[in-house]
Amino acid sequence: MPEIIIVKNEDEAGELYAQRVADLIKANPKTVLGLATGSSPLAAYQHLAKKVEDEHIDVSQVRGFALDEYAGLDPQHPQSYSSTITRTVVEPLGLDPDLVHVPNGNLDTIKDAGREYDEAIEAAGGVDLQILGIGTDGHIGFNEPGSSLASGTRIKTLAEQTRIDNARFFDGDINQVPTHCITQGIGTILKARQLVLLAFGANKAEAIEETCEGGISAFCPASALQLHPHATVIIDEAAASRL
Numbered sequence: 001m002p003e004i005i006i007v008k009n010e011d012e013a014g015e016l017y018a019q020r021v022a023d024l025i026k027a028n029p030k031t032v033l034g035l036a037t038g039s040s041p042l043a044a045y046q047h048l049a050k051k052v053e054d055e056h057i058d059v060s061q062v063r064g065f066a067l068d069e070y071a072g073l074d075p076q077h078p079q080s081y082s083s084t085i086t087r088t089v090v091e092p093l094g095l096d097p098d099l100v101h102v103p104n105g106n107l108d109t110i111k112d113a114g115r116e117y118d119e120a121i122e123a124a125g126g127v128d129l130q131i132l133g134i135g136t137d138g139h140i141g142f143n144e145p146g147s148s149l150a151s152g153t154r155i156k157t158l159a160e161q162t163r164i165d166n167a168r169f170f171d172g173d174i175n176q177v178p179t180h181c182i183t184q185g186i187g188t189i190l191k192a193r194q195l196v197l198l199a200f201g202a203n204k205a206e207a208i209e210e211t212c213e214g215g216i217s218a219f220c221p222a223s224a225l226q227l228h229p230h231a232t233v234i235i236d237e238a239a240a241s242r243l
């Protein structure tokens with residue numbers, strides 16, 4: 001069962017994340033961070049950036065691996081996860097961009113990209129702390145319901161609900177949202193030494209209930225957190241309202 005921490009708001013959650021990550025980096029300057037996109041981790045990154053600056057933490061050797069990327073979207077597109085991670089994590093924290101990786105969604109080379117990504121994570125010594133958001137359908141990364149709990153990084157089709165949810169980033173137009181993605185698998189995510197899942201708002205309450213109190217099932221990919229020995233779910237009262 002994941003540890004559940006109920007907080008007042010995203011800021012309080014962000015402080016908890018920032019403290020945990022700062023401690024890791026102080027103990028090991030080569031810490032490997034698992035990074036996520038979406039709105040849920042934004043306050044956490046901001047708190048971490050502030051801490052890094054206030055406490056003069058050396059992040060020059062910190063490495064990062066993002067969870068996922070749209071397939072067939074130019075990495076320079078403002079909504080690509082490559083651009084998003086640069087904007088929300090690499091630049092504010094002052095990380096070395098060469099040490100931060102995002103799965104390769106280029107359709108010409110995507111066939112081997114998943115295996116290569118998992119090999120790169122292993123070669124780096126594995127992820128120390130993976131931050132996660134959660135989709136309203138219980139997805140983590142882009143592992144939609146039905147994803148194998150043992151999966152590695154691979155190409156996936158995006159669920160209709162996820163494309164509807166993410167249309168807000170593409171001028172509200174679902175037709176602009178890519179149909180496929182490359183995502184770390186649930187098996188890949190479970191290999192991280194610590195998992196921290198953040199969720200806020202009533203629209204996440206059902207997914208959080210399934211994640212924490214439902215049976216472990218591919219129909220709620222986040223329920224795989226129940227299999228992890230060091231998983232923490234940090235949520236506000238609205239997201240916790242069905243627990």
Ligand code: GLP
Pocket residue numbers: 036037038039040041067068132133134135136139140141142162166
């Ligand atoms: C996308 C990302 C997920 C993220 C989810 C929820 O689908 N691939 O990693 O958790 O959105 O996003 P938000 O935090 O904005 O609700």
